[in-house]
Amino acid sequence: MAETNGNYNVIGTRPVRHDGVDKVTGRAIYGVDAHMPGMLWGQVLRSPHAHARILSIDTSRAEALEGVHAVMTAADIPDPGAGVAEANESGLQSKRYKSSSLMARDKVLFEGHPIAAVAATNKHVAQEALELIDVEYELLPVVLDVREAMKPDAPLLLDDLHMDTGGELADEPSNVASRTIHEEGDIEAGFAAADRVFEGEYTMSMVHQGYIEPHNALAYWSADGHLRVECSSQGQFGIRSELADHLQWPISKINVFPSEIGGGFGGKTTIYLEPLAAILSRKSGRPVKLTMSRSDILRATGPAPGGYAWVKIGITNEGRITAAQAMFAFEAGGYPGSAVGAACLCAFGPYKLTDFRIDGYDVVVNMPKSHAYRAPGAPQGEFAVDSLVDEICEEMGFDRLEFRAMNASEEGDLRANGTRYHCIGNHEVIEAARTSDHWRSPIGSAPGRRRGRGIASGFWMNGGGMSTAVAQLNADGTVTLREGSVDIGGTRTSVAMQAAETLGIPVEDVDPIVPDTDSIAFTGVTGGSRVTFATGWAAIEAARDLRRQMIDGLADHWDVASESIAADEDGTFRQNGVTVSFKEAAGILDGDDLRLVGSATVVPEGSGNTFAIHIADVDVDLETGKVDVVRYTAIQDAGTAIYPPYVEGQMEGGVAQGIGWALTEEYVYDDEGHMRNVSLLDYRMPTTLDVPMIESIIVEVPNPGHPYGARGVGEVPIVPPLAAITNAIADATGARMRDLPASPPKVQAAIAALDS
Amino acid sequence: MATEILSGKVHVNTTINGESTDFLAEPRESLLEVLRETLGLTGAKEGCNDGNCGACNVILDGRLVNSCCVLAVEAGGADVTTIEGIAGPSGLHPLQEKFLEHAALQCGVCTPGFLVSAKAMLDENPNPTEDDVRWWLAGNLCRCTGYDKIVRAVLDAAASMRGEG
Numbered sequence: 062m063a064e065t066n067g068n069y070n071v072i073g074t075r076p077v078r079h080d081g082v083d084k085v086t087g088r089a090i091y092g093v094d095a096h097m098p099g100m101l102w103g104q105v106l107r108s109p110h111a112h113a114r115i116l117s118i119d120t121s122r123a124e125a126l127e128g129v130h131a132v133m134t135a136a137d138i139p140d141p142g143a144g145v146a147e148a149n150e151s152g153l154q155s156k157r158y159k160s161s162s163l164m165a166r167d168k169v170l171f172e173g174h175p176i177a178a179v180a181a182t183n184k185h186v187a188q189e190a191l192e193l194i195d196v197e198y199e200l201l202p203v204v205l206d207v208r209e210a211m212k213p214d215a216p217l218l219l220d221d222l223h224m225d226t227g228g229e230l231a232d233e234p235s236n237v238a239s240r241t242i243h244e245e246g247d248i249e250a251g252f253a254a255a256d257r258v259f260e261g262e263y264t265m266s267m268v269h270q271g272y273i274e275p276h277n278a279l280a281y282w283s284a285d286g287h288l289r290v291e292c293s294s295q296g297q298f299g300i301r302s303e304l305a306d307h308l309q310w311p312i313s314k315i316n317v318f319p320s321e322i323g324g325g326f327g328g329k330t331t332i333y334l335e336p337l338a339a340i341l342s343r344k345s346g347r348p349v350k351l352t353m354s355r356s357d358i359l360r361a362t363g364p365a366p367g368g369y370a371w372v373k374i375g376i377t378n379e380g381r382i383t384a385a386q387a388m389f390a391f392e393a394g395g396y397p398g399s400a401v402g403a404a405c406l407c408a409f410g411p412y413k414l415t416d417f418r419i420d421g422y423d424v425v426v427n428m429p430k431s432h433a434y435r436a437p438g439a440p441q442g443e444f445a446v447d448s449l450v451d452e453i454c455e456e457m458g459f460d461r462l463e464f465r466a467m468n469a470s471e472e473g474d475l476r477a478n479g480t481r482y483h484c485i486g487n488h489e490v491i492e493a494a495r496t497s498d499h500w501r502s503p504i505g506s507a508p509g510r511r512r513g514r515g516i517a518s519g520f521w522m523n524g525g526g527m528s529t530a531v532a533q534l535n536a537d538g539t540v541t542l543r544e545g546s547v548d549i550g551g552t553r554t555s556v557a558m559q560a561a562e563t564l565g566i567p568v569e570d571v572d573p574i575v576p577d578t579d580s581i582a583f584t585g586v587t588g589g590s591r592v593t594f595a596t597g598w599a600a601i602e603a604a605r606d607l608r609r610q611m612i613d614g615l616a617d618h619w620d621v622a623s624e625s626i627a628a629d630e631d632g633t634f635r636q637n638g639v640t641v642s643f644k645e646a647a648g649i650l651d652g653d654d655l656r657l658v659g660s661a662t663v664v665p666e667g668s669g670n671t672f673a674i675h676i677a678d679v680d681v682d683l684e685t686g687k688v689d690v691v692r693y694t695a696i697q698d699a700g701t702a703i704y705p706p707y708v709e710g711q712m713e714g715g716v717a718q719g720i721g722w723a724l725t726e727e728y729v730y731d732d733e734g735h736m737r738n739v740s741l742l743d744y745r746m747p748t749t750l751d752v753p754m755i756e757s758i759i760v761e762v763p764n765p766g767h768p769y770g771a772r773g774v775g776e777v778p779i780v781p782p783l784a785a786i787t788n789a790i791a792d793a794t795g796a797r798m799r800d801l802p803a804s805p806p807k808v809q810a811a812i813a814a815l816d817s
Numbered sequence: 818m819a820t821e822i823l824s825g826k827v828h829v830n831t832t833i834n835g836e837s838t839d840f841l842a843e844p845r846e847s848l849l850e851v852l853r854e855t856l857g858l859t860g861a862k863e864g865c866n867d868g869n870c871g872a873c874n875v876i877l878d879g880r881l882v883n884s885c886c887v888l889a890v891e892a893g894g895a896d897v898t899t900i901e902g903i904a905g906p907s908g909l910h911p912l913q914e915k916f917l918e919h920a921a922l923q924c925g926v927c928t929p930g931f932l933v934s935a936k937a938m939l940d941e942n943p944n945p946t947e948d949d950v951r952w953w954l955a956g957n958l959c960r961c962t963g964y965d966k967i968v969r970a971v972l973d974a975a976a977s978m979r980g981e982g
């Protein structure tokens with residue numbers, strides 16, 4: 062086991078995670094494993110068309126099938142009314158649009174749009190029932206490309222959608238839901254001061270989060286009106302509030318149990334099946350379970366938006382950026398709400414800007430409604446910016462790291478949202494890249510193929526928000542720690558480590574659990590790289606509260622003033638020469654019949670931004686266009702790395718997803734809007750053969766906004782890989798890949814175009 | 818083996834994790850469905866239901882299979898090992914120990930499939946190279962880890978089972 066960084070006893074160590082044994086023995090219960098006595102199975106009928114008006118739905122034949130207990134359509138979902146609601150990680154969303162996305166009301170807007178659902182004795186009977194539902198459609202013209210959708214004569218998806226520019230609505234409806242503008246300084250003067258001005262256009266495909274566990278929901282609406290929902294999600298409270306909104310049912314009557322979750326990456330921060338299971342349960346009087354097939358997940362959940370980007374940068378002969386401009390137009394899918402806003406805020410994050418303008422367009426197209434995917438919007442934005450930066454360095458002969466060092470954003474610099482950076486580790490990350498073994502090693506060569514090296518930067522904002530933790534002292538001196546955050550990849554332990562550090566006890570003496578919504582106070586979604594930061598902070602405060610109560614209890618026991626008792630870093634309590642260990646103290650307090658529970662709900666700010674640089678070496682097969690990533694190094698500021706193996710894990714996982722995004726993953730549609738690659742064979746995520754060992758270099762610039770200096774780490778690792786890999790392809794072959802993914806046919810064509 | 822048809826269901830006798838096990842299955846049910854829904858062995862996961870993710874992998878008569886692509890009735894008379902049968906009564910299998918030590922899992926939903934696949938490989942080849950491990954595990958998708966720690970854990974487990982750890 063590795064040592065700590067020397068400042069702490071528990072933080073920075075590598076304990077075995079608390080839920081580890083359950084997860085290596087197959088005993089952990091995920092949402093897909095949930096079961097209740099008398100449970101029925103549901104299935105969802107989905108639209109085979111990408112854009113159509115629903116003329117009629119006849120469910121009578123399905124209802125008559127033996128074994129069918131309930132059938133539902135959008136008519137069973139309460140009218141959502143006007144207004145907006147929090148859509149977890151996707152900002153505010155129109156309730157009417159969200160409701161219509163759960164089940165189509167009058168129009169279908171993407172292939173796989175839910176039409177009806179059935180609950181039956183088993184999933185095969187439910188599937189047979191779907192085939193007995195008769196739906197009449199009137200087909201409508203389909204629009205799939207973001208720039209086509211923005212044209213004035215494009216087919217309209219939503220008749221009532223008017224472009225919103227800072228609260229002002231356009232007169233005419235269009236497919237453009239909103240336009241955001243971030244502008245500072247004098248951009249004309251900035252470009253005039255440049256010696257050279259570069260521009261580039263970029264496009265990228267929609268990509269999926271690709272979590273291995275399908276969406277699932279098990280609901281039981283009991284006769285007394287209590288609704289119990291068990292599902293895997295990135296936040297039981299977000300699921301509860303969305304259910305309350307869309308079922309129009311009191312929050313006090315809904316209890317959501319967070320199952321173990323088999324991956325989410327942002328895609329499980331919202332509801333899909335939960336309200337359908339609930340309504341089917343209410344109609345049948347039985348518990349109902351729904352799970353999604355892989356093809357439904359790909360067709361009809363919330364991938365990351367693809368779209369179009371244009372970037373312009375002005376440069377002096379010395380290599381300083383004088384002005385920057387960008388335009389992003391993202392495919393929101395069938396309803397508004399893409400991650401274009403965050404793309405605007407993050408794209409230039411690694412660079413010092415004084416004069417800039419960034420425009421973002423959120424555009425509806427006949428594709429699934431996009432949703433959050435790991436650093437939502439940032440990978441697309443950074444792909445465009447860092448592709449152009451690489452081209453500038455190549456054209457003007459700048460060293461790619463020195464260019465970044467010269468133009469690095471630092472404390473006090475302006476951010477795209479008009480605020481200023483606090484303490485950030487941008488320079489430290491660049492320095493770590495400069496001294497890395499990878500950067501200093503020769504690139505080497507591969508027989509019959511071309512090898513190249515690329516680098517790219519990444520920036521992510523990181524989130525704070527509300528979190529709750531409850532620390533309960535047990536008689537044996539252990540602590541049961543209730544954490545409000547769903548654990549998607551080791552945060553039970555990273556949060557428990559902070560409580561253990563605070564109390565001065567081993568992390569093995571803290572037993573973390575993640576309770577249902579009735580059993581702990583509100584905690585925000587597991588997303589935005591916020592859990593180790595914010596829920597960790599709640600655990601620290603809960604531990605401090607517990608320690609105060611222990612001191613008060615010991616003071617009563619010893620009949621002394623609380624102030625005379627000191628609590629040491631190793632968990633011992635001292636008073637006038639008497640020292641008791643944490644466990645002895647727990648025994649004394651238990652003997653006095655004290656049952657102590659420390660708790661805290663916190664809303665910390667100051668989550669601290671994070672930066673990354675990735676270095677990729679690729680081999681390109683000139684004949685086939687196939688690209689292999691042969692060496693990869695990820696460098697990232699983690700603040701204080703609370704639980705280093707899982708910081709590395711986040712970095713390595715983000716890289717692998719980025720490799721897929723860069724090279725193989727895409728949504729392939731025919732002209733009618735049917736997705737053609739709806740299996741994990743054809744939607745090609747990286748396998749063990751596509752990802753090399755990944756060198757993870759953790760840089761620690763402690764975040765002054767957290768008691769132990771933690772920064773969020775989960776999201777920024779997916780930001781640099783796209784450009785790092787395409788820049789490496791350019792280095793190897795001279796071909797600039799401006800359209801993602803850089804799949805073999807496109808690479809092959811780009812190389813051929815160079816030759817001609 | 819036994820194929821007595823009872824009200825549309827077939828009686829199947831098999832051995833699962835060393836224990837003689839009987840179940841009734843509809844001819845259309847997969848082995849994965851029966852393991853999970855009928856027998857309560859939910860360690861094998863359904864990630865794709867078409868043989869592309871490996872989360873449902875089990876060992877059937879010594880051969881690694883996607884249990885979603887095997888009909889339950891085909892398991893008649895067979896010897897099946899699932900994730901629940903990997904650990905012995907005396908403790909975890911070295912692969913399980915090394916997955917924990919190397920932090921080779923994040924969400925953990927693909928982990929049972931990786932462990933079963935890795936065990937099938939080590940049963941055949943106790944001395945794999947990194948390339949061997951990567952080839953053998955290429956049918957298992959993991960979206961969280963980037964595979965780095967998984968490959969290291971398997972190599973380390975192999976070394977430890979050879980007495981080199």
